[in-house]
Amino acid sequence: MTQPLLELRGVNKSFGVVHVLHDVDFAVYPGQVTALVGDNGAGKSTLVKIIAGIYGRDSGDYLFDGEPVAAHNPKDVADLGVEVVYQDLALCDNLDIVENMFLGREAKKGLALDEVTMESRARETLASLSVRTVKSVRQSVASLSGGQRQTVAIAKAVLWNSKIVLLDEPTAALGVAQTRQVLDLVRRLADRGLGVVLISHNMGDVFEVADRITALYLGRVAADVPTKDVTHQQVVELITAGRSGSLGIAENPETAAV
Amino acid sequence: MTVNSPDTTPPPAGSRVANSDFSGDNQQAATLGDAVRSYANRVRGGDMGSLPAIFGLLVLFIIFSLANDKFLSTLNLANLITQSGSICVLAMGLVFVLLIGEIDLSAGVAGGVSAAIVGLAMTDHGQPWWVAALAGIAAGAVIGVAIGLLVANLGIPSFVVTLAFFLALQGVNLKLIGQGGSIGIDDDVIRGLTIKNVPVTAGWIAAVVLVIAFAALSYNRHRVQVAKGLAHDPLVLVVIKIVVFAAIILGVTALLNTNRSLNPVFPIHGIPWVLPVVAVLLLFWTFVLTRTSYGRHLYAVGGNAEAARRAGINVGMMKISAFVICSSMAAISGILSASYSGKVSPGSGGGNVLLYAVGAAVIGGVSLFGGRGRAVDAVIGGVVIATVANGLGLLNQASYINFLVTGGVLLVAASVDAISRRRRSASGV
Structure with a gap:
């Protein structure tokens, strides 16, 4: 596998006593669509905001092209070539x-x-x-x-010749034909060599365009797998229970809960 | 998501977007017919611009000319243009505040205070007119900074802040001028703005130069757009715009350059100096609003402040600057108004001055909800309001009628704005 364009290693983030992200590893590869999935409150938005530089990290590394970089505010991140398309479009x-x-x-x-x-x-x-x-x-x-x-x-x-585009729920409010347009566009972005992160609740969308799936469960990465190796059912179990067969968080998920 | 139109409904007939190829869009509005159709669609969709104002102006002209045969005399029309100067300038200032979705209720009295400072600087301190005028505009700018800081940094609604300034500044004016007093404005230049005229030849030269410059710029823009394959209006439309512009400019010049004096011994002809002042301000602010990134950011803040903030625009600074421009323009308006009446009194800029100006901007097509409006809208609306005031004055109506009509006009304009806004969000134009 090629080197990730962007990689987070061992990222932790707490808001006061609430420990939102536990040792999260996350990688974005050039030319691939990485789907970030998880239930409400799993930490997807927090992770996106950390990548975008809106939130700082309590611990963990932010690597770009294999090099650790100091990405601490939105401007640093934009300078790296990372653009975020938020749900409310702006x-x-x-x-x-x-x-x-x-x-x-x-x-x-x-x-x-x-x-x-x-x-x-x-x-x-x-x-x-x-x-x-x-x-x-x-x-x-x-x-x-x-x-x-x-x-x-x-x-x-x-x-802006960005290298990575993060899309936060791009199809959430769209009809069938328009979802089609946007998914085609997402695929074309990856085909151009960009790293694309797709945050979505819609398993259909995820299985259609994503090359990899990263599932978050209660602030931990439950799995980071190629899409072709998992089934729809397995991903749903990863999202809702944190594990599915041999995949997922091994220990008792209770300890992971805040 | 803040998507207005449901996604499942087909797009309105006016925007056949679904199947047309992107590369086909330089042919958009390629013929005059297309341009007319797309304009008609925009108007139907609620994007009326200054259409209501132009229609209203026609109606007013017909009514007043039928009611009083002096209305259409050249003397009265010249007077009308002079009267509208201060309203137009104040309304132009308000455009900036309205564009970002705020309001400045104190602009009228800010103009009064500035005019008082101009008067005092010339009479009590013996300053030349230009020092006095600069002091007055600076005073306006300071008022704008104060309002802007309170609105942008403390987050007080501009309605409340400027209402407070509306009251307080009247106190300042009373203190500056003194109870029952007034300051006479007899400086040649300041007073001359509204009572003296541009020499006839100079007026013609300026008008012709303006028309040629407009034609050259319009044609050149069209040529570049065609050459680069960008979206452009059909050439016929460009020519029509140039012809209409030339007709208005040369027509007004011809009107004002004819002798309008009732006394054959003292001919009065030429363009009142106030007109070039308004014209220069209009050109300047139109350039700022449409051709600079500052103007673009102002529209963005009015359209979606959050989007503007994410795009790296300093929304607070934009707000402060809008209030500064508004109050500075109010100062110029106050000076023009003092020039017209020949004095500054404690009541200058109070009463219905501000409502006239807000009415002018809104009638002209500036939205009270922010994000929509042009500098020229304020001028068109200003002429409408001045026509109402002028016509009612000629009819010798009791002043209560005047208040009723002005209030009614403002309400009608605001209703048109609200209705067209609703139609816009329904049709998505």
């Missing part, structure tokens, strides 16, 4: 697609905005992701469907 309805994709990082020509460069680059990025569902890059985001918004949010993350 798009401005009153701006158009180009304006949203470049928000906060506008191209400038002297004092004025360089609309020509921005529109061309936005267009190239969307085209390179084979996004065919958007009528014009100058239409306002308010006029887009849920799937298209998700597409724009993902394209915004890809625009």
Whole structure:
């Protein structure tokens, strides 16, 4: 197996007396979709926020390209090329697609905005992701469907030559056809060599696009397995009970509970 | 998730997005017919811009010209333009605060205080007009910083902060000027802003240069967009816009350059100086709002403050800056108003001045809910409000009618805003 693009080793995190993450190891490989699954409260969001640099770690290492890096705030992480697409998308309805994709990082020509460069680059990025569902890059985001918004949010993350994209529940609010679009896009991102992390509750989505599955159970990694080695049933057991046959947390899960 | 439209419903007919190929989008609105259709769709969807204001202006002109034959005289139209100057400037300032979804109720009296400082600097301290004007604008900026800090850092709703400033600043004005007193403005330049005119030739030259510059910039933009394969309007539409712009600019210039004096011995002609002042401010703020990253960030904060924050925009600083711009523009508005009346009194900027300006901005198409509006909307709305005031004045109505009509106009404008907002979220335009 190739070297992980991003790796967390032995990460612990507590909020006051609540020990949320116990010695979590997590790896993201280039060109692969890693699904992060777990029940509510398993620590998925906390782990994502640690990767994004929003939360600090109590202990543990953050490795990028095999090298330990000091990633302690969102800016450090963004500089590494890690982009997070949050569930609530963070798009401005009153701006158009180009304006949203470049928000906060506008191209400038002297004092004025360089609309020509921005529109061309936005267009190239969307085209390179084979996004065919958007009528014009100058239409306002308010006029887009849920799937298209998700597409724009993902394209915004890809625009900056990012190496890793974390997607937090990208299909949670989408219909069937739009889920299809987004999953296709997720697959294309990985095919371009990016490391993709997909946080999802939907086993169908996970089995469709993920290469690896990391299951969290009460703040511990229950399993980190290639998708082809496990069944739907096993993953559900890992999520709900922390173990499934030979897989999962060996000891009594009670000790893991907070 | 904050997705407004349910995902299972088909997209509205206006935006056939599902099957069209992305690479086909440079052909978007390739013909005039397409452009008209897409505009009609936007209007139907609630994105009306200044359409209600332009419609309202037409109706008002028809009503007032029927009711009083002096209304359409060149003297009155010139007076109307002069009157609207201070409202337009104040409304332009308010656009910035409204864009981020806040309100500044104190802008009118902030203008009054600034005008009082300008007057005192010239009369009591013998300063030249430009020092006085700068002092007045600086005073406005300081008021804006104070309001902005309270809103952005303490998190007090701007409604409450500016209501407090509305009351307190009237006290400041009373203290500066003194009970029952007033400060005369007789400086040649400041007073001249509204009573003197640009020489006829200079006015024509400026108007023609403006039209040529607009035409050149519009055409060049279109050319670059076509060359790079970007989204663009059809050439016909660009030409129509240039023609309409030229007609308005040259028409107003022609109107103001004809002799409008009732007394044949003293001809009055030329553009009142206040008009170029408003025009320069309009051009400047339009550039800032549409062509700079500052303007872009302002819209972003008004559209989705959380998204703006995640994009690395300092939302607090954006808020403070919006209040500073608003209060500084209020100061300029106060100076124009003092120039028009020739004096500053303790009541300057109080009463319905602020409501006029808010009404102007909202009628022009600036949303009270933030994120939508242009500088030119404030000017169009300002002309509507000034027309109401001017027309009612000509009709010699009792002042209670004036208040009723102004209040009604503000309510109508706010209703239009609220309804179009609802239609927007329903149709997703």
